[in-house]
Amino acid sequence: MTLHSGLPASGELDLPALDAVAMSYAHRCGDDAREAARERLVRSAMPFAGRLARRYRGRGEPMDDLEQVARLGLLKAVDRFDPERGAFTGFAAATIIGELRRHFRDRTWGVHVPRRMQELSIEVNRASTELTAKLRRAPTVAELAERxxxxxxxxxxxxxxxxxxxxxxxxxxxxxxxxxxxGDLIGGSDVGLEAVDDRLTVASLMCRLPERERRILALRFYGNKTQTEIATELGISQMHVSRLLSRALAWLREAMLSDAPRQWQAGNGPGEQHEISVRRRDKGGLVRLDVSGEVDRDTADPLRAALLEAVEVAGSRPAPREVAVSLAGVPIIDAAGVSALLAGLEAARAAGVRLRIGDMQVFVRRTLRVAGLAPVLAAPHA
Structure with missing residues (x-):
């Protein structure tokens, strides 16, 4: 909105004369006479509004914009003027200055800050300029606060x-x-940082899973292997891998949302039970144990019992010369299964019986080597 057209500035009147023009306007009756008096008051007060606008120059706003804001304030003052409440010039000055300050507060700040801080920032800037001219140096914070x-x-x-x-x-x-x-120097949000708590929780819960489930999860999510590739490596079916993976993930999700995670239990659902078979064959001084099935903490006890029974001297039956354990039918073995084999090895040594373990798959052999059973790993006697 431009107010230059139709409202040219005339010779500036002093304040008493301007108040007299305003009083004349306030007491005019009739639409035409009142409109003419309003036009005359606005024209006469234009220089007054411009003088108030010039107080705010040098603050980053074009002078033309400040004059426009001051003239809008003048029009509001003219339309709201009530002679019973005081002189026009005092009322107009307060209205125009209010419009100028509102303009600086609402339209010129690049970032919104509280109104009090905006006004204080302007006052500090003005006081700094005045004190610099007076002291011939930049004022201190204490001097600005005192001023x-x-x-x-x-x-x-x-x-x-x-x-x-x-x-x-x-x-x-x-x-x-x-x-x-x-903008290139501003860092983005670190999504990984938000997942730190979840990662730590998962890591602690993983330790509570059996070795078989931990290995499947590691191959799937850290090794990026498919279920078929995992099944081939572990020597089990893809459907079995799928069931084990689903059961482990379901337990992890439930445990992460629980303050007191329930203990892992094997065979949580239909079709999830797994057992081992230990078949014993005696031939002279040789005892052969054919083991099949997954050997973990849920199924290791039968293997332990079979080993201890094989090396035990029962009644008139002498201890065997050798116990050969075939793990050809074992696709996976965990720490509980290794513990059962170690218990059998200790019992065999105590009884003077030779223990040999053979016919095992690659993963099982690797696990037993790491467990320290390499000296007894060999193919069993026929």
């Missing part, structure tokens, strides 16, 4: 707030002769 009669902390906050008036563009160069922009 404005505020706390030093408020002055510091106002100085920091001033930076929000014209914030730097994120598209400006970060350094001279550099193609990088300031």
């Amino acid at each position: 404005l009669r505020v706390d030093e902390e408020d002055v510091l906050s106002a100085l920091e707030t001033a930076a929000a008036y014209t914030p730097l563009s994120l598209n400006m160069p970060a350094r001279a002769e550099s193609e990088a922009e300031l």
